[in-house]
Amino acid sequence: MDTILLNNGIRMPLLGYGVFKVDPKECERCVADALRTGYKMIDTAQFYANEEGVGKAVMESGINREDLFIVTKVWISNSGDAKACSSIEESLKKLRTDYVDLLLVHQPYGDYYGTYRALEKALESGKTRAIGLSNFYNDRFCDLTQHCNIIPAINQLETNIFSQQTEMRSLMSTTGTSLMAWGPMAQGKDAFFSNDILLKIGKKHGKTPSQIGLRFLVQQGIPAIPKTTDPARMAENMDIFDFTLDDEDMHTLTSMNIHDQGTRSYTDPAYAHRIISQKI
Ligand SMILES: NC(=O)c1ccc[n+]([C@@H]2O[C@H](COP(=O)([O-])OP(=O)(O)OC[C@H]3O[C@@H](n4cnc5c(N)ncnc54)[C@H](OP(=O)(O)O)[C@@H]3O)[C@@H](O)[C@H]2O)c1
Structure with a gap:
């Protein structure tokens, strides 16, 4: 598997498998x-709510832990130093591992500075090999990386x-923070799977x-985590390294960037309220 080098010297695979909206009952099988x-x-x-399924599948797989790269994220309702610390312990238990490879602050809401401190402590104590953010744009990214x-x-x-994050890639290059792609197939939106150019x-x-x-992303060194529950599609989505x-092609695909910073506005009060109200 091709990898990228992160700013703390660890290597991360360029392609992974994402489990958002994978039913907890089906997650172990997937x-x-x-x-x-x-x-x-x-x-x-x-x-x-499917970390347990991930943990069971990893344990049953018999694959050496060091050959895998496991990513999880701390949710808003677990934000703040103390709550985030205990939620990380809980995640490790569910994932049946002593450490994850990457731990992220899921959303730029709640006491995310406290959460980030908890991530820093987890890194220092070996509970994760790398830490980072998710959905941090512009001012919030600048401010957190300053503090x-x-x-x-x-x-x-x-x-x-359709959302190539050119502005954020430029901003993140100032701190050596790598971009990781969620929704790498646009969640099927904008008729992604029947797009004439693709x-x-x-x-x-x-x-x-x-x-x-997917190739468009990994060829630029952007790790992508496509989700599917279908084994045939899992194989299809992986078959991009030959x-x-x-x-x-790259020029044509680059010109398809219609909403650079994605389809959500994290500064829109309606969107913020919707996300903040989602409890676990
Ligand atoms: N940090 C965040 O806030 C955040 C937000 C969203 C997602 N994520 C992460 O990113 C991962 C991927 O994003 P995503 O799940 O939102 O979107 P995505 O991977 O872009 O798209 C998933 C959709 O595409 C379908 N699909 C997958 N492979 C296909 C193929 N080869 N042909 C046709 N349809 C296919 C899936 O359906 P089937 O399952 O029916 O095949 C599903 O409906 C998530 O699972 C999660 O790990 C993170």
Whole structure:
């Protein structure tokens, strides 16, 4: 599996398997299928309520822990230093591991400075190998990175051909924070899977729209975590390391960036209220 080097010197796979909206009852089966397919990185979160399924599948897989890369995220209702610290212990228990590879602040709401301190402590005590953020844009990213002891290794943002995060990539390059792509296939929105340009470039390489969209990200060194519950699609989404998009393809795909910073506005009060009210 191709990897990238994070700003703290650890390596992270360029492709992983995401489990947002994977039913907790189905999660163990899905992660077991993903691991059998060859995925080495699993992206979960306290909010997804399926860390236990991830933990069981990893344990049953018999794969050495050090060969896997497990990511989880602290939710808003666990924000603040003390609550985040105990929620991290809880996550480790559910995941049946002594450490995760990457621990993220899930949302830029609640006492996320306190949460970040808890992440820094988890890093120092070996409970995680890297720490970072998710959904931190513009001013919030600048402010947190000015007021932390350890610069985030990752900022996980909605990133795909329609939302390419060029502004955030430029800002994050000032701190050496790497972009990680959630929604790498736009969650199927904007008719991603039947897009004419993706179909046309796909035909040229004998690949599907999902493979072109994912290849576009990993070829730029952006780790992506596609989600599917279907083993055939898991294999399809992984089969992107045997071809290269040429300059013309990359130019065409780059021009498809219609909403650079994603489809959510984290500064919109209605959106903020909706997210903040989601309890776990
Ligand atoms: N940090 C955050 O706030 C945040 C937010 C959202 C997501 N995430 C992470 O990012 C991961 C991926 O994002 P996402 O799940 O929102 O969106 P996504 O991976 O872009 O898209 C998932 C959708 O695409 C379908 N799909 C997958 N592969 C396909 C294929 N080859 N052909 C056709 N359809 C396909 C899936 O359906 P089926 O399952 O039916 O195949 C599902 O409806 C999540 O699982 C989660 O780990 C993080």
